[in-house]
Amino acid sequence: MPNTPRRSLAKRALRWLLATAAVAALAFGTVEIVLGPRVAMVAPERGEVIRTIVATGRILAPYRVDIGSQVTGVVAEIPVAEGQTVKRDEVLIRLEGREAEANVRLAEAALAQAKAKLRQIEDVTLPVARQNVAQTEANLVAAQAAFSRVEKLKETGFATQAQVDDARKARDVTVAQSRSAHLQLESSLPGGTDRVMAEAAVAQSEASLAAARTKLAYTVIAAPADGVLIARNVERGDVVQPGRTLMTLSPSGETQVVVQIDEKNMGLVAVGQTALVSADAYPDDRIRAELIYVNPSVDPQTATVQVKLRLPTPPAYIRQDMTVSVDIEVARKPDALVLPTTAVHDPLTQRAWILVAEDGRAVRRPVRVGLRGDGRVEIADGLAPADRVIPVRAKVEAGDRVRALVSETAADRPGAGDPPRQGQGPGGGGRGGGGARGMF
Numbered sequence: 001m002p003n004t005p006r007r008s009l010a011k012r013a014l015r016w017l018l019a020t021a022a023v024a025a026l027a028f029g030t031v032e033i034v035l036g037p038r039v040a041m042v043a044p045e046r047g048e049v050i051r052t053i054v055a056t057g058r059i060l061a062p063y064r065v066d067i068g069s070q071v072t073g074v075v076a077e078i079p080v081a082e083g084q085t086v087k088r089d090e091v092l093i094r095l096e097g098r099e100a101e102a103n104v105r106l107a108e109a110a111l112a113q114a115k116a117k118l119r120q121i122e123d124v125t126l127p128v129a130r131q132n133v134a135q136t137e138a139n140l141v142a143a144q145a146a147f148s149r150v151e152k153l154k155e156t157g158f159a160t161q162a163q164v165d166d167a168r169k170a171r172d173v174t175v176a177q178s179r180s181a182h183l184q185l186e187s188s189l190p191g192g193t194d195r196v197m198a199e200a201a202v203a204q205s206e207a208s209l210a211a212a213r214t215k216l217a218y219t220v221i222a223a224p225a226d227g228v229l230i231a232r233n234v235e236r237g238d239v240v241q242p243g244r245t246l247m248t249l250s251p252s253g254e255t256q257v258v259v260q261i262d263e264k265n266m267g268l269v270a271v272g273q274t275a276l277v278s279a280d281a282y283p284d285d286r287i288r289a290e291l292i293y294v295n296p297s298v299d300p301q302t303a304t305v306q307v308k309l310r311l312p313t314p315p316a317y318i319r320q321d322m323t324v325s326v327d328i329e330v331a332r333k334p335d336a337l338v339l340p341t342t343a344v345h346d347p348l349t350q351r352a353w354i355l356v357a358e359d360g361r362a363v364r365r366p367v368r369v370g371l372r373g374d375g376r377v378e379i380a381d382g383l384a385p386a387d388r389v390i391p392v393r394a395k396v397e398a399g400d401r402v403r404a405l406v407s408e409t410a411a412d413r414p415g416a417g418d419p420p421r422q423g424q425g426p427g428g429g430g431r432g433g434g435g436a437r438g439m440f
Contacts, residue, residue, distance in 0.1 A: 057259035
């Protein structure tokens, strides 16, 4: 059999390879047992840790404007639609205004008549009164002179008593006429009776015209400010009355976010803190906000506290009552010694601990946790910058031998240093819970 030596040689080579592999495996296992497994350890680093409270809120305008009519009338035109963005003084509703227009014309005619009366006093009555005064004063001088002459003639016997009586009567009539002319002049002068009555009539007519024009203006209902019409309760042909809400306007400009946070976090929030807001419909857009109000009382039904945040420049897509996610920054430490949360055992308790490689062995060490941020945690006590920490995922127990495979820092993990996001990292509060991330 010519192939027998070749088969025997192949079998011997196979046995040799298997024996070599067995020896190599035994040697590797011996090294692993003697020196310990290789573990990718974490080196602490100095960096910024931010603590946030995560909650869900809703968009709310600081105030809403209920728009109604100040007069009773029939709706003639509605040039806007619900949901439309309007500008200040833009017409929202027009009422039938023919009666109001007629009243304006009547008031204008009355005012014109009153002004004409006043001009008549100034242009006619007053000059005539002055002429009458001058004429009566001249007549009075002549009558007085005539009376004096008749009296002298009577003393000399050249005039009778009847002539004296006639001269006296003529003088007295002239005196009365002079007094009447002076009174008429005084009443026409500024402050005089006729002048005051004419001026009062003008003022009254002007007031009546202003009232008529105001009522006419009430037939045109305009937007009191820039904003969005979020409700409409009127149609063309409706009879409207004062006190009825016809439209609701959400003014543009400053917008607020109302959030309910858990009462256990009440001591962490304060006016002036900053936050990041993102709408559920646009989760990638982060909007800066400022906390402006913390309700001093707690809702006993939900055990929550209401806080309000201001959005100075809300984007165009923000809508009234929109649901948003809020990360309120309540603490920040710029130069903290930090580890990834995955390197700390029981980081949410007072009994947090880590495994540190010392002289080739894993040593358990208690630590005090400070702020916790987005996947990172501050180690306030129990950790040195030169320490190498064994991650929780490594199947190593205290006392085991270990060898460093690759050292990494807290900054090496994906997402380290990014701003905190809704629901990320341990301690994320999730929706509506007002959960906190940070100091324990």
